[in-house]
Amino acid sequence: MSLLRAKIQDVFNEPGCEKNRGKDAKARKEGCSKPLTPGAAAGGCAFDGAKIVLQPITDVAHLVHGPLACEGNSWDNRGAASSGPTLWRTSFTTDLTELDVVMGRGERKLFKAIREIKEAYGPPAIFVYPTCVTALIGDDIEAVCKRAAEKFGLAVVPVNAPGFVGSKNLGNKLAGEALLEHVIGTLEPDDAGPYDINILGEFNLSGEFWLVKPLLDRLGIRVRACIPGDARYLDIAGAHRARAAMVVCSTALINLARKMEQRWGIPFFEGSFYGISATSEALRQISQLLVKQGADPEILGRTEVLIAEEEAIAWKKLAAYRPRLEGKRVLLNTGGVKSWSVVHALMGIGIEIVGTSVKKSTVEDKERIKQILKDDNHMFEQMAARELYAMLSEHKADILLSGGRTQFVALKAKTPWLDINQERQHPYAGYDGMVELVRQIDIAIHNPIWGQVREPAPWDCQPAVREERPRTKSETAALHVVQEFAGTTAGDFGEC
CATH class of the missing domain: 3.40.50.1980 (Nitrogenase molybdenum iron protein domain)
Known part of the structure; x- marks a missing residue:
C-alpha cells in the first residue's frame, strides 16, 4: 500500500497538466x-x-x-x-x-x-x-x-x-x-520508421477513429499504437519506437505522454479530431512534429493538399443542411475540446450557439470559445438540472447536445436531444464525422414526434359543443349505465 500511495502522489504532482502548473507546491500534491x-x-x-x-x-x-x-x-x-x-x-x-x-x-x-x-x-x-x-x-x-x-x-x-x-x-x-x-518498451519492433506515431486517449467510440485513420494512411503516417482504442498488446509494447504522439481531447493520459517523452524522446501535443478546423490542425501538427523528428519535409505540402480536398468536400456536404438548420439554436452541455471544436463547425452552417459548457476545458479551449462566439456570455462551467430544464422549456434552444445524464431533462422539456459523449451510437470524429453529427442534428430537430408530444393531451382538451338530436329513452338509459360504470358525468364526454 505504501508503494501505491507513493505512485498516487506522483500522479497528482503532474507537471504536464496546465491546471496543476498554476498551483503552489502543496496544492499540486493534492491533485484535482x-x-x-x-x-x-x-x-x-x-x-x-x-x-x-x-x-x-x-x-x-x-x-x-x-x-x-x-x-x-x-x-x-x-x-x-x-x-x-x-x-x-x-x-x-x-x-x-x-x-x-x-x-x-x-x-x-x-x-x-x-x-x-x-x-x-x-x-x-x-x-x-x-x-x-x-x-x-x-x-x-x-x-x-x-x-x-x-x-x-x-x-x-x-x-x-x-x-x-x-x-x-x-x-x-x-x-x-x-x-x-x-508493457511499453518490453518489445522491440523490427519495422520502426520515420512516420510512426502514437495516439493517446483515443477510445474509438462507435468506431470513429476508423474515420480518421484513412487520412493518416493517405499521408503515409502509420499509427504505431492507438491507446487504448482498438489496440493490440504487442503494438503497445512497441509504442516506445514511435517518432511523435498526439493526446486526444483529454488530459487523462497526459502523464503517459510526458513520461514517454522523457524516456524515449517522443514529443507530443494535445489536439482533437472533433470538428473540421480541429481535424485539420491536428493533421498539420502531426506532420510538423514528424518533420522535426527527421521525416521528409515534403509531407507538409501533401498534408495541406489533403486538408484542402477534405475540407472542400465536407463543407459542400454541410451546405446541403444550411436551408434546414440555419437559425436553429443549439445548447451544448459537454466539455473539453468539444466545447469549441464542434461549435466552430456548427456556426459555419448558420446554427446559433446559445450556450456551451466549459467543464474540463483548458484555458486555451476557453480562449478559442471567446474568439468564436465573440464573448464569454454563452460559456458556463456547469448548469444545474433545474436551470437546464427552465432554459429548454422556455424554448431558448431547439436541441440539446450532451451526455446521457441530462437526456431526461431534455425529454421532460419536450426538446430534441442528441448524445455527443461516450455513450453515443454514431461516430463524430474527422471530416466525415462532423457531417454525420450535423445529419443527426437535422434528423433529431425535424423528427415529427416533437410536434406530436407538444400538442395538448386529449384529457386537457375542452369538450366540444355540438348540436344533437334528442336522445331516445333507451339511449339515455344506456348512457347512464356507461357513465355509472366509467365513473364519469355527462359533461366529461367531448372532443378536442
Whole structure:
C-alpha cells in the first residue's frame, strides 16, 4: 500500500497538466480529485477509470480480482469498437466471496484464475485489477502476477487502482502508469520508421477513429499504437519506437505522454479530431512534429493538399443542411475540446450557439470559445438540472447536445436531444464525422414526434359543443349505465 500511495502522489504532482502548473507546491500534491463519498463511488471510482482506459485493448484478458459486482459495474461501459479480437468483451473475475476473504484464499484463487484463462484462451497478456476488497485485505497482487508470468510464460500486468484510492480520472492516470511500468518498451519492433506515431486517449467510440485513420494512411503516417482504442498488446509494447504522439481531447493520459517523452524522446501535443478546423490542425501538427523528428519535409505540402480536398468536400456536404438548420439554436452541455471544436463547425452552417459548457476545458479551449462566439456570455462551467430544464422549456434552444445524464431533462422539456459523449451510437470524429453529427442534428430537430408530444393531451382538451338530436329513452338509459360504470358525468364526454 505504501508503494501505491507513493505512485498516487506522483500522479497528482503532474507537471504536464496546465491546471496543476498554476498551483503552489502543496496544492499540486493534492491533485484535482474530489473526495469520494462512501457508498457513492459506483461508476466514478479509480477502478472504473482504470478499466475504461485499458479494456479497449482488444486481445487482452481483463481479470477483476474481487467480488462479482465490481466486474458487473465496469464491463463494457463505453462503446469502444474492435476491428478484430473479441476477447476484451469476455468478463473474467475471481468472484471473491465472504468465505474466501475470511479464509484468506484470495491470492490462491487469483493464481488459479490466471491459469484457467491461459489454458482456455491463450492471450498475449492478462491484466489484473484489484478492487477495494482485495486491496483492503492485503492480497499481494504484484507478487502473484510476477509468479504467474514466470510459471505460464505470458505477461501478467497488475493494475493497482482499487476504487477507494480516488476518482475515475485518477484511475485513468494509474492505468497509464501500469502500461508504462509493465508493457511499453518490453518489445522491440523490427519495422520502426520515420512516420510512426502514437495516439493517446483515443477510445474509438462507435468506431470513429476508423474515420480518421484513412487520412493518416493517405499521408503515409502509420499509427504505431492507438491507446487504448482498438489496440493490440504487442503494438503497445512497441509504442516506445514511435517518432511523435498526439493526446486526444483529454488530459487523462497526459502523464503517459510526458513520461514517454522523457524516456524515449517522443514529443507530443494535445489536439482533437472533433470538428473540421480541429481535424485539420491536428493533421498539420502531426506532420510538423514528424518533420522535426527527421521525416521528409515534403509531407507538409501533401498534408495541406489533403486538408484542402477534405475540407472542400465536407463543407459542400454541410451546405446541403444550411436551408434546414440555419437559425436553429443549439445548447451544448459537454466539455473539453468539444466545447469549441464542434461549435466552430456548427456556426459555419448558420446554427446559433446559445450556450456551451466549459467543464474540463483548458484555458486555451476557453480562449478559442471567446474568439468564436465573440464573448464569454454563452460559456458556463456547469448548469444545474433545474436551470437546464427552465432554459429548454422556455424554448431558448431547439436541441440539446450532451451526455446521457441530462437526456431526461431534455425529454421532460419536450426538446430534441442528441448524445455527443461516450455513450453515443454514431461516430463524430474527422471530416466525415462532423457531417454525420450535423445529419443527426437535422434528423433529431425535424423528427415529427416533437410536434406530436407538444400538442395538448386529449384529457386537457375542452369538450366540444355540438348540436344533437334528442336522445331516445333507451339511449339515455344506456348512457347512464356507461357513465355509472366509467365513473364519469355527462359533461366529461367531448372532443378536442
